[in-house]
Amino acid sequence: MSGLGATAPADGGPIRTAVVGLGWAARSIWLPRLERHPAFAAAAAVDPDPAVRATAAREHPGPALLASVDQVRPEEIDLAVVAVPNHLHCAVACALLERGVPVFLEKPVCLDSAEAARLAEAERSGGAVLLAGSAARCRADVRALAELAAKIGTVRHVDVSWVRSRGIPSAGGWFTDRAKSGGGALVDLGWHLLDVLTDLLGPVAVDQVVGSVTDDFLHDGAWRAVWRKEAPTAAGGDVEDTARAFLVTGNGVSASLRASWASHEPRDVTAIRIEGSAGTAELRCTFGFSPNRDGGPVLTLTRDGEPEAVAVPDEEIGAEYHRQLDELAALLADPAARGRAVADATRTIGVIERVYASAARTRR
Template sequence: MSGSMSGTAHAPSGPAVDAGRSRPRAAGAPRLRTAVLGAGWVSRTVWVPLLEAHPAFEVTALVDADPAVARALVPPGRDIVVGTDPDDLLGLPLDFAVVALPNHLHVPVARTLLGRGVPVFVEKPVCRTTAEARALAAAARGGAGVYAGSAARHRADVQALAALLPSLGDLRALGLDWTRASGIPQRDGWFTDRRLAGGGALLDLGWHLLDVGLDLLGRPGVTDALGAVSGDWIGDADATADWSPRGRNRGTPAHTAGDPVEDTARGFLLTDTGVAVSIQARWASHQAVDSTTLTVEGTKGVAVLRGTFGFSPHRVPRSSLTVLRRGERTVVPLPDEPVGIEYARLVDDLARRLTRPAPSTTGTDGGSLAEIGVLAHCIERLYAAAGRTGPSPATPETWSAP
């Protein structure tokens, strides 16, 4: 869910994150001076409201190539530095930064901040390739932390599924599926340009799926990969996300980049623990609603979680979790949670990790550098198996927005 340097990235206009659930600020308590880089939808709807509402954080700088978009994010009555380039943060005291930019800017901007000793949270996909993952890890050797991880791990339904796993016996297979009815991001922006985005549905939705799925399996290694990608919907204007202004104008002819990304990816991974992992990520389909399905099969049962990750307005009404054992189906009760509450929990988790005495970016915490590297490796192998190489060597790494 990367942001936009020009403020033109769009995502569902569904329910905003409930920032009010965060604890009130403790009087006199020091807060982490935080810069948010990128003023796209995710910063407007998630990061700025949640960080401002949390007692551990205070947004002190906003950076976007479009200063008007950044200024529009400044909370009323707040004196916040607004810049158009990371260099505008030079000399500004910062304790933390959120990088919510187009994919091709994630690693170069994060490396710049890490080089100045500023810990960073990098929106997904954290990187586009394993080479970028290594570059990020090298930049973090100076001591500043890198934080990441899919907010989906913090969903109550995902946690309920995780709690069921011991009762399923030895795990044999994991199915990961996120299929949108009609949700191709902005067609004439960076999302569909492989030079900039690095990939399509697999990198975008698949990063979430694999982050959650591999975490459920205890973070195994991956030994084999098969993959297939296609772009049957990418030129269909009716498949554009209808939460985007471009998508609402169905009369506008479809425009695609010269090197377009895929809209559909199907893959298969084999872990070093012998678990077969199938993955399907689709930006568009013949479905009526957007849905996310996780299926875990073990020797003593099969658990299926169905719901909708993210903020899509075209959702499965409620998440459901069922277990099948020898023909007997059991429904596991789930709480009815507000859309987006997992992001508030992610910010709580970040506060805990950033304020403890010795934060770790290489251990078992979600979003560690080791996990980032594994995710990048899995996605790169799936693309390679499908005959898709990485981004063009000429991929721009400049700050200017496309």
């Protein structure tokens, strides 16, 4: 085993991958892409529920079916993609890392700073690498925006928002139970936005944080995410459907953030606007898989009052996850990857905790 844990079969074949947790994300995002990607082989599918395993076997007959992560062995598996409910992320990832199995952990990587510390220790003690990160930064339009940012001088301010029209996931299920989800739209959508913000600004410290949260739509089942094709459940929960925050970094760059599962907007829109000393770059698109979107992404560069449309590569919805697998294959072979995901997650969850703390001080 190398310093990162097992990284690939000895014969140089594809990366043998186990998908842990067989919910919507595993069956709709990860298993289909692992089966198509030449660098990976979907070797195992893990879930404690026999009925869920049976459904996965019908949809994806290739992987071996396992009932527990205890059956995932480092000599047989090169990478485990952990896609269990949020409150199980840390425990499952730590169990694998401590046995020497490299892990890619779906967002949110952790639910609080204490979990981030546990993950860091598991990575150190087990000798296997933890990988993480939002697929959003792998989108072609987000990468084009990052390249455009080099043309607008010193960055002064960034606006990031992901506002859904109707998109509360699993209303009444674990997504809206704070003990299991860690939070609402801020943890779910906001983690993607903060990850993109880190990609644009670098891993800078955030000195100041203020925020607010609301739940105007949470208790009405009409605002649930019907495109996820989940069985209707009773509306409600104890998390926010909208979070707003204002941040100031240690080097003086400000950022505003809005994450909304539901709103009065007609379409789901993600908007990222970077204001620089020599111009502004703005991207309007839709993250995620919701069909409630307006056409393709629009990228604009504005200097001296003159807007200029910038071409963006056309790609199918979800292409960023295939590109993320490209990056995972490279990271598994990179010794410098050790500790990077934990450091990013520690910064991200620290900001999220401070937004919630600020909101708690002012919410009535």
